[in-house]
Amino acid sequence: DSGVTQTPKHLITATGQRVTLRCSPRSGDLSVYWYQQSLDQGLQFLIQYYNGEERAKGNILERFSAQQFPDLHSELNLSSLELGDSALYFCASSPSGQSNTEAFFGQGTRLTVV
């Protein structure tokens, strides 16, 4: 167990809908990262938050947004869902905002858009 908790584990929804994925980082970690992994693909970096503030942005679509709350948990909001958004979404956390320490991954949320 990495200490990073993601909910829900599985999510099935229809095209055009909106969903929210939740991530609780390890105790004491200030950074949260979100990744998208499509079937047999790599880890596409979406966005990083550090202590409530956006720190870095990757290949995140305009239909997607995220935030980190004062208790440091993070949510990834996906709207106007398309079939191609079906993927495994991981969050990871690390202690600092500098990318020079191990990042611990949650178990992921598998999103299926039908």
Next chain:
Amino acid sequence: GENVEQHPSTLSVQEGDSAVIKCTYSDSASNYFPWYKQELGKRPQLIIDIRSNVGEKKDQRIAVTLNKTAKHFSLHITETQPEDSAVYFCAAFLDMRFGAGTRLTVKP
């Protein structure tokens, strides 16, 4: 952002052979280079990492080498076993971007 190239995309070896996966990066400011292993349907997990002040690091059958001048680093797995079969990802952690991954298959 950092650009990380990883090769090969797939690698098949016989049990007991060695496997080598290579990554190159573009930003000379990168100073932390982790390797993650992802088994099917599971989360990526760190297997070894190296910092820019070290040229090589070893942990049992796994080693990582770093050449900062050439901006490349490599993962070496010796005496491979079937349980080493997985997808391996490298990263030059300036901004948490990973390489595309290498699917390693170890044939018994």
